[in-house]
Amino acid sequence: MLRLPDSGEEEGVEKKIAIAIDGPVGSGKSTIAKLVARELGYTYIDTGAMYRGIALKAKRMRISWEDAQRMASLAGSTEIVLLPATKEELTSRVLLDGEEVSCEIRETDIGEGASKSSTISGVRKALVKLQKGMAVSGGVVMEGRDIGTVVLPGAELKIFLTGSIEERAKRRFLELQKKGKKPEMREVIEEVRERDLRDSTRADSPLKKAEDAVEVDTTHMTIAQVVDTIVEMARELVRSKIQKQT
Ligand code: DC
Numbered sequence: 312m313l314r315l316p317d318s319g320e321e322e323g324v325e326k327k328i329a330i331a332i333d334g335p336v337g338s339g340k341s342t343i344a345k346l347v348a349r350e351l352g353y354t355y356i357d358t359g360a361m362y363r364g365i366a367l368k369a370k371r372m373r374i375s376w377e378d379a380q381r382m383a384s385l386a387g388s389t390e391i392v393l394l395p396a397t398k399e400e401l402t403s404r405v406l407l408d409g410e411e412v413s414c415e416i417r418e419t420d421i422g423e424g425a426s427k428s429s430t431i432s433g434v435r436k437a438l439v440k441l442q443k444g445m446a447v448s449g450g451v452v453m454e455g456r457d458i459g460t461v462v463l464p465g466a467e468l469k470i471f472l473t474g475s476i477e478e479r480a481k482r483r484f485l486e487l488q489k490k491g492k493k494p495e496m497r498e499v500i501e502e503v504r505e506r507d508l509r510d511s512t513r514a515d516s517p518l519k520k521a522e523d524a525v526e527v528d529t530t531h532m533t534i535a536q537v538v539d540t541i542v543e544m545a546r547e548l549v550r551s552k553i554q555k556q557t
Contacts, residue, residue, distance in 0.1 A: 326552050327353065327450030329465075330545060331458035334472030335518060336422075336506045337479025339529045339537060343472065344454040345401040346538045351452070351545060355396045355403055356445055358455035358462070359425065361438050363416035364391045364407045366424030376427040383433020391441065419487075419502075426506050429456075430513040439516075456510055459521035467548050469524035470541055478530045479503055 330353070332344045341357060348355035365386050366376060374381045392406040404413045415421070428434050435457075442462045446453060453462065459469035474482075480500040487494040510518040520526055525544065529537050 326549050326556075327351075327448075328467035328545060328548055328552070329446050329449050329463050330452045330541070331463045331466040331469045331521070331524070332452060332454040332472065332541075333456055333458050333460075333470070333518065333520070333524070334454075335456075335474075335479065335510065336503055337482045338472040338474045339482070339534065340454045340472055342534055343529075343537050343541065344452045345396060346534065347541050347545070348396065348452040349398060349401060350538065350542045353450045353452050354445075355401070356393060356442070356451055356453040357403055358438070358442050358453060358458065360393065360403070360405045360413075360416060361391050361441065362425035362429045362434070363421050364405055364412060365389060365434060365438070366421050366428050367412055367416050368407060369428065370421065370424060376424040377431075379431045379433060382428050382431050383437065386434040386437035391438075393445075417490075422506075423502075426509050430509065430515065432515045435515055456518040457516040459524045460519060461516045464521070467552070468541075468545055469521050470544075471520040471524040471526045472529055472537070473526060474529045476500065476503060476507070 330347065332340055332347075334340045341359075344357070345355050347353070365382070368389055369376055369382060369385055372385070374385060376382065390406075390408050394404040394406065396403045402413065404411060405416060406412070439457075439462055442453065445451065446463055455462065459466060459471065477500070480496070480503045483503060484494050484496055484499045487499070527537060527540060
């Protein structure tokens with residue numbers, strides 16, 4: 312569930328498109344999607360946070376992340392609300408059955424639980440339905456693993472972010488250090504490798520580039536360069552959309 316801003320369909324108001332951003336762990340998806348959304352005045356939707364919310368609830372209820380039946384029923388009966396980001400607070404807040412869990416869902420084990428439980432079709436079905444509903448009015452930047460391929464196959468702009476495993480692990484390492492943790496680089500590389508493998512080889516909606524997505528390799532790019540590239544593509548699309556209509 313998400314409160315959406317105006318889609319901008321009235322005359323004189325800038326047309327708004329849907330932007331899908333997919334990519335593996337550490338590719339910069341979240342940071343970039345948030346900044347692109349702020350730059351364009353769009354709503355940022357973090358679908359990974361929804362999988363993380365379900366994984367957290369399962370952990371609390373001592374349900375195995377691999378128990379397909381119980382996890383699917385949990386996903387179907389849980390209320391997940393993403394409170395839109397603001398100009399000051401770029402990250403959207405996450406409410407799980409009414410309780411704010413924005414920090415708790417960022418723990419490493421919950422990321423692993425989200426990756427494991429996201430291989431269950433029943434879990435995906437419940438969350439994809441919610442995600443499609445969130446984007447009906449356009450004006451969204453939605454990030455995840457299957458946005459361009461499954462959730463928003465009709466998105467006007469699809470971006471597939473990549474990056475070398477070393478660079479992505481380095482980003483993850485620095486992120487953990489910033490949180491006061493003392494990670495081991497070797498372990499972080501292994502964790503990233505495992506997540507890549509699980510996310511891209513699962514049977515249902517694996518992480519893959521949509522045929523019509525633009526691939527952006529972020530290994531040697533700054534965040535600002537990636538954001539500018541995507542914002543420019545989006546503005547160009549909006550301009551051509553307006554031209555076609557006049
Ligand atoms: O983007 P993230 O690290 O917060 O996502 C956590 C896990 O959730 C990720 O390993 C795979 C899963 N996920 C997914 O399967 N599909 C999505 N659209 C988003 C996340």
